[in-house]
Amino acid sequence: MLTILFDGIAYGMLLFILACGLSITLGLMNFVNLAHGAFAMAGGYVTVIMMNRYGLSFYWCLPASFFICALIGGVLERTLYRRLYGASHLDQVLFSIGLVFMSIAAVDYFMGGQQQLINLPAELKGRFDVLGVGIGRYRLFIIAICAVLAIILQLALTKTRFGSQLRAAVDDGRVARGLGVKVSAIFALTFALGSGLAGLGGALGADMLGLDPSFPLKFLIYFMIVVTVGGTSSITGPFIAALLLGIADVGGKYYVPQLGAFIIYAVMIAVLILKPHGLFGRESGR
Amino acid sequence: MSETLAHTAQSASEILRRRERWQIWEVALWIIAFAAIFVLPSHMLILTEIAILALFALSLDLILGYAGIVSLGHTAFFGLGAYVAGILARDYTGEPVTGLLVAGLVTGAFGFLSSFLVLRGSDLTRLMTTFGVAMLLAEVANQAAWLTGGADGLSGVMMTPILGLFEFDLWGRTGYIYVLLVLMILAFIARRIVNSPYGLSLKAIKRNSRRASMLGISPTRRIVVIYSIAAAYAGMAGALLTQTTSFVSPDVLAFHRSADVLLVLVIGGTGYLYGGIFGAIVFTLLRDWLSVITPQYWMFWIGLILIAIVMIGRERVAGWRNLLPGQRKSRKAAPLAVEDAP
Numbered sequence: 001m002l003t004i005l006f007d008g009i010a011y012g013m014l015l016f017i018l019a020c021g022l023s024i025t026l027g028l029m030n031f032v033n034l035a036h037g038a039f040a041m042a043g044g045y046v047t048v049i050m051m052n053r054y055g056l057s058f059y060w061c062l063p064a065s066f067f068i069c070a071l072i073g074g075v076l077e078r079t080l081y082r083r084l085y086g087a088s089h090l091d092q093v094l095f096s097i098g099l100v101f102m103s104i105a106a107v108d109y110f111m112g113g114q115q116q117l118i119n120l121p122a123e124l125k126g127r128f129d130v131l132g133v134g135i136g137r138y139r140l141f142i143i144a145i146c147a148v149l150a151i152i153l154q155l156a157l158t159k160t161r162f163g164s165q166l167r168a169a170v171d172d173g174r175v176a177r178g179l180g181v182k183v184s185a186i187f188a189l190t191f192a193l194g195s196g197l198a199g200l201g202g203a204l205g206a207d208m209l210g211l212d213p214s215f216p217l218k219f220l221i222y223f224m225i226v227v228t229v230g231g232t233s234s235i236t237g238p239f240i241a242a243l244l245l246g247i248a249d250v251g252g253k254y255y256v257p258q259l260g261a262f263i264i265y266a267v268m269i270a271v272l273i274l275k276p277h278g279l280f281g282r283e284s285g286r
Numbered sequence: 287m288s289e290t291l292a293h294t295a296q297s298a299s300e301i302l303r304r305r306e307r308w309q310i311w312e313v314a315l316w317i318i319a320f321a322a323i324f325v326l327p328s329h330m331l332i333l334t335e336i337a338i339l340a341l342f343a344l345s346l347d348l349i350l351g352y353a354g355i356v357s358l359g360h361t362a363f364f365g366l367g368a369y370v371a372g373i374l375a376r377d378y379t380g381e382p383v384t385g386l387l388v389a390g391l392v393t394g395a396f397g398f399l400s401s402f403l404v405l406r407g408s409d410l411t412r413l414m415t416t417f418g419v420a421m422l423l424a425e426v427a428n429q430a431a432w433l434t435g436g437a438d439g440l441s442g443v444m445m446t447p448i449l450g451l452f453e454f455d456l457w458g459r460t461g462y463i464y465v466l467l468v469l470m471i472l473a474f475i476a477r478r479i480v481n482s483p484y485g486l487s488l489k490a491i492k493r494n495s496r497r498a499s500m501l502g503i504s505p506t507r508r509i510v511v512i513y514s515i516a517a518a519y520a521g522m523a524g525a526l527l528t529q530t531t532s533f534v535s536p537d538v539l540a541f542h543r544s545a546d547v548l549l550v551l552v553i554g555g556t557g558y559l560y561g562g563i564f565g566a567i568v569f570t571l572l573r574d575w576l577s578v579i580t581p582q583y584w585m586f587w588i589g590l591i592l593i594a595i596v597m598i599g600r601e602r603v604a605g606w607r608n609l610l611p612g613q614r615k616s617r618k619a620a621p622l623a624v625e626d627a628p
Contacts, residue, residue, distance in 0.1 A: 032410060083597070089409040090356045091596050094552060097545045098592030105586030217541055221421055228414045258429060265422040272415050273403060 003134040004254050005247060010139035012246020013146035014208060016239050018201035018219070019226040020153065021194025023238040026227050028170040029187060031085060032092040035099035036198055036223055037216030043069045043199025044206040044215065045107060048116045058121050065203035066196045073195025077188045085187070100216045108213040116211040142204055149197070154235045166190055222249075225268045306481040315563070319466055323459065330458035336570045337465040338526050343550040343562030344469075344476060345519030350548075351557035352480055353512050354492035355404055358413045358544055359420030360520060362400075365539035366423060367393045367521025372440040372534040373433065380446035382529045386468065389525035390518040397517020401510045417544075424539035439535035443528060454530075461530040468526060469563075472519060476559055479515070488512055489557075542585075549588065552595055 022036040043065035050056045050064060076099075084092050120138055127136040157163040168176040169183040177183050202211075209219065222245065230241030245264060252263045322333055342364055349355045367389040374385045403415040427434045434440055447453040454460050479485055490498040491505045499505060528534050537543070546569070554565025572591075576584035 026410070032413065080593070080597070087596075089413070090350075091600065093356060093358065093413065094548060094592050095596040097548070098589040098596070101545075101585045101589030101592070103589075105583045105589065109583050109586070221417065224414055224417070228410065262422065262425050262429065265418050265425065269403065269415055269418045269422070272411055272418070 004251055006135060007139060008247030008250035009243060010136070010142050010246070011208070011250050012243035013143050013150075014201060014205050015222055015226055015246055016242035017146050017149060018198055018205065019223040019242060020150075020235065020238055021197045022223050023227045023230065023235070024190055024194050027231075028166070029085070029190070031081070032089050032096065033081075034093060034096040034220060035103070035216065036194075037218075037220050038100055038103035039069050039073055039195040039198040040202035040205070040219070041103065041107065041211070041213075041215040042072060043202030044211040045111060045116070045202075046199065047203040047206055048111075048118055048211065051118050058118070058124075062200060062203050066200040069199025069202075070192040070196030072199075074188060074192035076195075077191040081191065082184065082187070100220075103216060104213045111213070113213055116206065118206050120207055138207065142208070145204065149200075150235065150239055157235055162186070162189075221265075225264065229268060229271050302481065302483070302486070306477075312560070315560070316470060319470075323463060323466075327457065327459065330462045332570060332574065334458055334462045334465050334530050336566050337462070337469045338523050338530070339547070339550060339570060340563040340566035341465075341469045341472060341526065342520055342523040343547050343554070343566055344473060344559060345516045345523065345562075346547050346551055347556055347559060347562050348476060348480070348512055348516040348519065350551060351559075351561070352485060352488045352492060353509055355412060355509070355513070356409055357404075357416040358541075359416035359418070360516075360547055361539055361541075361543035362416070362420035362423045363393045363397055363517040363520035364524040364527075364543065364547075365420075365427065366396055367524030368528045368534050368538045369427060369434055369440065369524075370521070371525035371528040372443050375443045375445060375528070376440065380444050382445055382448050382464065385529060386522055386525050390522045393521025393524075394514050394518030397521075398510065398514040400517075401513035404513060405506060405509060417541075420539060420541070420544060424536065427536050427539055434534075434536075437536055439533060439537075441533060443532045443534065445529055445532060458530065465526050465530060468522065472522065473559065473563075476519070479512075480559060484508070484511075546588075549592055552592075552600055555600075 018040050019036075021039070022033060025031045025033045025036070046065040046068050047058075047061040050061045051058060056064075080095070084095055087095075124138045124141055127134050129135070157166070165176070165181045166186055168179070169181055169186050173183050202215075205211075209215075225245055226238050226242045229245070230238035248267070249261075249264055252259065256263075319337075322329075326333065342360075345363070346357065346360050349357060349360075370389040370392045371385040374388055379385070400415075400419055403419065404412045428436055430436075445454055448460070448464055452460050452464070480488070487498070487503045488508055490501070490503055491508060495505050524538060527538065550565035550569045551561055552565070553568050554561030554563065573584060573588070576587050580587070
């Protein structure tokens with residue numbers, strides 16, 4: 001029972017890292033980016049390539065996948081995404097679906113369609129017992145990393161100059177620009193950061209979630225649930241939503257496997273009917 | 287005062303009548319579609335596919351082009367219709383027209399219920415709820431194996447002759463004629479709907495719902511109605527697919543179908559009904575051609591096309607329809623007419 005709770009928390013933490021970039025682009029920048037999962041997938045594949053082809057250590061792969069995905073995200077933002085900030089949601093949806101399709105086919109072409117496996121370092125394998133609760137080492141590792149990242153993010157968004165500039169740029173881009181805030185540079189940096197975090201999440205999750213070319217579509221719904229249920233006004237909302245979703249999903253799959261993913265979709269629709277701006281959102285819909 | 291009012295009313299009904307008038311290219315399109323029965327007898331299957339996709343895209347156009355609802359899960363209705371028709375044919379009666387009507391009724395009712403979900407919230411909430419409904423149905427179809435065959439799909443669908451008279455033949459000729467007739471009848475009905483005052487009021491809601499409600503046009507009921515109609519259309523398209531292929535796979539509820547139909551509509555242009563038909567022709571031929579060249583990776587090119595269309599601008603891509611005979615002229619002659627630009 002507690003083991004399931006623990007696994008659920010680890011899963012939820014992972015979802016949070018994967019989705020928090022999306023909560024920024026979608027919530028703060030108001031850009032419907034369905035291609036977010038593609039960045040996560042890219043991170044996963046970077047790890048796979050580095051570990052299995054070049055034999056690098058897992059610990060080096062994590063920052064590498066972060067930086068590579070941030071780079072990809074930054075370049076795409078500068079070249080393509082920024083043109084669509086003002087476009088209609090339909091355009092954004094079409095564009096990002098196109099990107100998802102391309103990434104799926106490209107990965108399929110280069111890496112093949114099979115499930116990719118990575119070999120975790122020996123010290124992260126296995127599990128140990130604490131007071132009768134089975135704790136997977138790797139899951140503990142994920143929880144630790146994600147908790148640190150969540151705290152850093154929260155502090156960065158509320159306490160630093162960059163964070164307040166970002167919030168200003170989002171609230172009213174024109175005024176922020178007038179006050180000398182470099183709005184477009186900040187958006188680009190934020191987008192890169194979000195993509196990088198997705199990449200890191202993909203690298204961490206390659207073992208737990210499984211990695212194959214259909215990854216962006218398979219987990220898209222999870223990311224979207226985290227963001228919409230959590231609301232988009234802060235980091236805490238998505239964080240709690242991700243934890244709840246993780247626990248509910250792991251617990252649901254364990255106790256009532258025949259219902260499958262049914263529960264979470266139903267819960268999501270119910271939440272959206274009752275509170276269209278998310279559980280923790282502010283009422284003023286942007 | 288009353289004279290100007292009368293004049294306005296007259297010119298308004300004049301506009302309505304002009305919009306409803308048949309264009310040369312419309313007539314030509316239907317003639318070509320029927321001529322294909324004799325000219326291209328060996329391509330009946332792909333033509334059937336095009337016609338079904340066209341009907342599906344037409345139903346999306348009703349809600350996207352006329353009511354402005356962006357749906358990521360329109361395939362929910364398509365898939366539901368396909369399963370309803372399949373189960374009906376397997377367990378009760380294999381008569382296609384009955385199956386078509388029942389599928390239309392069931393999906394229409396489902397669309398009516400789910401339309402209350404799209405009334406609330408912003409674009410994003412709508413995207414999520416439509417997407418969620420489609421995923422939910424896909425999950426149900428996958429889990430309820432006793433009813434739907436689960437991941438293996440629904441087999442054992444046996445179709446009897448249409449109305450007891452016309453048997454489905456091996457080359458798909460009867461199937462094509464049947465699908466084409468259904469498409470034509472439904473397209474005519476849709477044409478009547480969108481050119482009626484009701485259709486115009488929908489356009490008003492799409493362009494500015496607050497102003498529309500100030501003019502006394504209540505968005506809620508109109509959106510519910512058009513959403514239910516569109517759902518019934520999509521369900522009938524799904525039923526046609528089941529009936530012409532005698533099989534339902536869980537693929538009918540897959541996400542890529544919702545994306546495909548959006549692409550179809552974007553290629554053809556939204557908001558004038560025929561976009562779905564033109565788009566379906568272009569899309570199906572394109573996909574066929576691509577999947578011959580790169581059987582496994584055609585998705586890449588579809589994605590590239592999507593991005594290119596968005597980057598170039600949807601209006602410019604769909605702008606070719608101004609070249610159709612009669613289209614530009616009527617616009618010049620009617621400066622009062624509501625512009626179609628979305």
